[in-house]
Amino acid sequence: MKEGLREINELVGTWGSLICNNQGEIIQGNTPPGLNKSALENINRNVISMFTSAGESIQEISEAVLHYSERKLFILDLKKAFLIVICTPSVDISLLRMTVNVILSRWEGDPKVQKELKNNFVDRI
Amino acid sequence: MAEGLRGNLRQLPLLDIIRMLSLGNRTGRLDINQVGKTGEIYLERGNIVHAVTGTQIGEKGVYTLMGWLEGDFAFTPDIAAPEKSIDVATEQLLLEAARQAEQWEDIKEVISSTEAVFNISPSGSTSTVSLKPLEWQVLAQVNGQRSVIEIGEILGLHEFEVAKIVYSLTTAGLMQEVTDARTIFRDIVDEEFFEKVSVSYTEVMGPIGPVIIEEEIQLLGEDRKAFPQDKVSELVERISLEIADSKKRAQFQKEMVSILRG
Numbered sequence: 001m002k003e004g005l006r007e008i009n010e011l012v013g014t015w016g017s018l019i020c021n022n023q024g025e026i027i028q029g030n031t032p033p034g035l036n037k038s039a040l041e042n043i044n045r046n047v048i049s050m051f052t053s054a055g056e057s058i059q060e061i062s063e064a065v066l067h068y069s070e071r072k073l074f075i076l077d078l079k080k081a082f083l084i085v086i087c088t089p090s091v092d093i094s095l096l097r098m099t100v101n102v103i104l105s106r107w108e109g110d111p112k113v114q115k116e117l118k119n120n121f122v123d124r125i
Numbered sequence: 126m127a128e129g130l131r132g133n134l135r136q137l138p139l140l141d142i143i144r145m146l147s148l149g150n151r152t153g154r155l156d157i158n159q160v161g162k163t164g165e166i167y168l169e170r171g172n173i174v175h176a177v178t179g180t181q182i183g184e185k186g187v188y189t190l191m192g193w194l195e196g197d198f199a200f201t202p203d204i205a206a207p208e209k210s211i212d213v214a215t216e217q218l219l220l221e222a223a224r225q226a227e228q229w230e231d232i233k234e235v236i237s238s239t240e241a242v243f244n245i246s247p248s249g250s251t252s253t254v255s256l257k258p259l260e261w262q263v264l265a266q267v268n269g270q271r272s273v274i275e276i277g278e279i280l281g282l283h284e285f286e287v288a289k290i291v292y293s294l295t296t297a298g299l300m301q302e303v304t305d306a307r308t309i310f311r312d313i314v315d316e317e318f319f320e321k322v323s324v325s326y327t328e329v330m331g332p333i334g335p336v337i338i339e340e341e342i343q344l345l346g347e348d349r350k351a352f353p354q355d356k357v358s359e360l361v362e363r364i365s366l367e368i369a370d371s372k373k374r375a376q377f378q379k380e381m382v383s384i385l386r387g
Contacts, residue, residue, distance in 0.1 A: 010386075011386065092358050094358035094359045094361070094362040095358035095362075095382065095385055095386070097362060098358065098361065098362055098365065098378040098381065098382050099382050099386075101374075101375055101378055102375055102378050102379045102382055104375075105371070105372065105375030105379075106375075
């Protein structure tokens, strides 16, 4: 999992990435030292509440890109957890999406990653 | 007419100023100043007798100045022209200027300004086009970096003449305006990349692969011969989404990400 996040972070315009459980707690992170854990988990909870509070109408949606003036947040609902990538506005979203897809595809067949996700699974808030 | 008449061309077009001065039988010099450019028109008892701006003198000078939409003007009365470069009756000159002004309105729908830069359209015309020698000369100067004015200077033509030709060549589909500097200098994807994509994609999709690639390029409003680097990942992602099998899709994306990330 750590290796996957490192690969994501190598993409130009990516600032940091993390996997959090369904309640926002970080399972694995690769983020800049300036971002402390509790601040990040606050962000995670806000992001997750967007997905959960939107109700059944957007249940099919598994991905979101939030645009801020200084940053972009790429969020992927993995069902067992969330992947959140913090990016600069100039990030190539298509390339990021494909990179993430390649990594997720690899994780699907990786028992170590699946075990880690299973062990950290919690119901949504 | 009040002495020291002055103002801005945005408030009062040059054609109207000259009409007023002409009707008032005025004598004097009308100075027009734009950023980095100046022009002078001399009147003698209401008739235009001399005009100069840069290298344009006489009628050409008048028509060039009439095309200025911005700038300050000032009329100083009782200044005699240093020379007489215009024999044409002022009424006729103003009629021609008005006709050109009308044409400018049409031209402006295609050419944003005489500072605009054009390049040769990658898609070209859909029908046979025959060019006059002057049109060919203008087309030969178009390189995605020279402005309409600069082409006029190179060919020794008035900017209105160049603009008219650029207008007709653009509406014929032979040229297109370069909208910003990023477009001028944006990187273009080389053919080798498309060959790699095509080979990998055909392995997954079969012979329909290259057709899908071409379709997606067109849907992005681009041309394979001048495909911009900053749209490559979007194109690759779009064609990858056509692969129904998620494992094959991920495999294709893996190859492409490896190429794109170098």
